[in-house]
Amino acid sequence: MSSQAGTVRVPQEERTRAMRARLLEATVECLVERGFGGTSTTLVSERAGVSRGAQLHHFPTKNALVVAAVEHLTDVRAAELEKAAAALPTGPRRTRAVLQMLADHFTSPVFTAALELWVAARTDPALLAAVAPLEQRVGRETHRLTVDLLEADEARPGVRELVQATLDLVRGLGLANTITDDVRRRHRILDQWAATLDAALGATPQEDA
């Protein structure tokens, strides 16, 4: 989007990139609104305002489209998370703020779209083959980011498992939020988790180096 302003002729490469982004964003919207079963390549190309031919050229199958869409939005969201991380407070309020950031991520449309993919992949071997590597990569990256944000020292016994438990907790909260509005309960749980996590991480003294 950035290089279009002020130019008359948009380079082909830029137009292709914008069209792909429109397709991928329309796919995530479809997954969120209609679920995996209700998402079709026809519906996506209509919503994105892209011809069927162009859509099929870039993403020949529904599986290719949905996996690319969740991967694209995950990368966009990861970049947003990295940026938001810079604004996190330091000191005693930091852990709670990190948890809020993670919980916001796991209740966002990207999580919902990914959930649709995971569940569909469970009974669809071809989709599973495409989703599993993405899921592993995203899992590793989210774990690394969380370790950094919590300034956790994984060399100490139990710290790695507490970071993993934190991510499994927010994943569980994300799932609980899919069919009920769970925001108040979630806030109280995260308040308590932050206190428990600080006590547990503090029990293994940080930064003795």
Next chain:
Amino acid sequence: MSSQAGTVRVPQEERTRAMRARLLEATVECLVERGFGGTSTTLVSERAGVSRGAQLHHFPTKNALVVAAVEHLTDVRAAELEKAAAALPTGPRRTRAVLQMLADHFTSPVFTAALELWVAARTDPALLAAVAPLEQRVGRETHRLTVDLLEADEARPGVRELVQATLDLVRGLGLANTITDDVRRRHRILDQWAATLDAALGATPQEDA
């Protein structure tokens, strides 16, 4: 099943009950093997060996069938949990054993079938109307059981939230397990959470009455 042995004529009521149970168990098997989208009333009646007419008489729609199936299996499983609870160790190994019991529950076929329902209900208002009350009831019952098993005193600040966090954690672990075999990672996380939970619950002294 119990009253059939040694009798020549099985009472009508008993036969009806057995047929319903076969239909509901076949439905859960279908949900686990083929997902919500791949489950049909025709497939279920074939698998259960029940005529279409009889099936439609008891469960006139797919939604009625899938909700009743998850409710039935949840009740069966809850009864199993209550029974298993009697065999739990007392003393320092208890918390870890409770967590294992919960994790086993949230990685069982009942959880998988329920997950299919939750995700389908997200984009299907009629299904949501039927699933939401079931989900609330099951949530309350599982919470109460967990409080009892952990011998947690919810009158103390933070204890209720720690129990909720424990259930959200095992729900997250259940979701993580749907597309990857996660058993070793899960065990390490539960070991650590048992230690952290004991420390946190112990920090608010129990049983001062």
